[in-house]
Amino acid sequence: MTAVRTGCDLAAVDDVLAGISAHGERYLARVFTVRERTDAHDDPERLAARFAGKEAVIKLLRPTDGQAVPLHDVAIVLDGHGAPVVELTGAALTLAEAQGITVVDVSLSHERGLALATAVALADR
Numbered sequence: 435m436t437a438v439r440t441g442c443d444l445a446a447v448d449d450v451l452a453g454i455s456a457h458g459e460r461y462l463a464r465v466f467t468v469r470e471r472t473d474a475h476d477d478p479e480r481l482a483a484r485f486a487g488k489e490a491v492i493k494l495l496r497p498t499d500g501q502a503v504p505l506h507d508v509a510i511v512l513d514g515h516g517a518p519v520v521e522l523t524g525a526a527l528t529l530a531e532a533q534g535i536t537v538v539d540v541s542l543s544h545e546r547g548l549a550l551a552t553a554v555a556l557a558d559r
Contacts, residue, residue, distance in 0.1 A: 439535070441493030441553045445486040448547060450478045465505050473512045479549065483542040484510040484518075486551035491520055491538055494553050495529045503529065510540060510551075518542050520553065534558025 453461040462471060465488075466481060474480035487510035492503050507526035513519045520538040522530050530538070538555040 435558075436534075437557050439494040439496075439533075439555045439557050441490040441495075443486040443489035443493065443551050445482045445489070445549045445551075446547060447478050447482045447544070447549060450482045450485060454478065467506060467509045467511075469511045470509055479544045482549035483544045483551060486549045487518065487520070487540045487542055487553065490540065490551040490553035491522075491526070494538065494555055495526060495533070495535070497525075497529060501525065501529060510542070530555075532559070 453465070462476070466474075466484065470484050471481070474484060485505075488505050488508040491508045491510075495503060497503050503525045507522065507524035509521040509523070510518050511521055518540050520540050522538070530536075535555045535557050538553055540551055540553045543550045
């Protein structure tokens with residue numbers, strides 16, 4: 435049986451700025467891939483949107499308490515047309531494969547200090 439999975443998240447740009455202010459490069463490297471940072475030009479609004487995207491994807495993957503999904507295992511990058519796409523690796527990819535999820539779509543938006551993301555996928559299990 436195929437089921438639609440959704441996840442959404444809202445992130446404050448100020449929270450990303452606070453992480454950068456408090457931990458600098460260590461925060462950026464722990465949360466975002468090099469490609470995400472490059473695509474976002476290290477712009478806090480765009481990074482907040484990617485953070486929300488990561489959280490939205492993790493929500494649709496529905497990990498149990500014993501299944502940690504590091505933020506680095508979900509990357510929100512831009513395709514050749516500038517649209518956001520999801521790349522899964524590590525624990526996120528393993529969890530998606532176990533659920534029959536092959537593609538995750540994501541939509542991002544940011545305005546007035548807030549970033550919103552919605553993720554959608556089809557799961558076969």
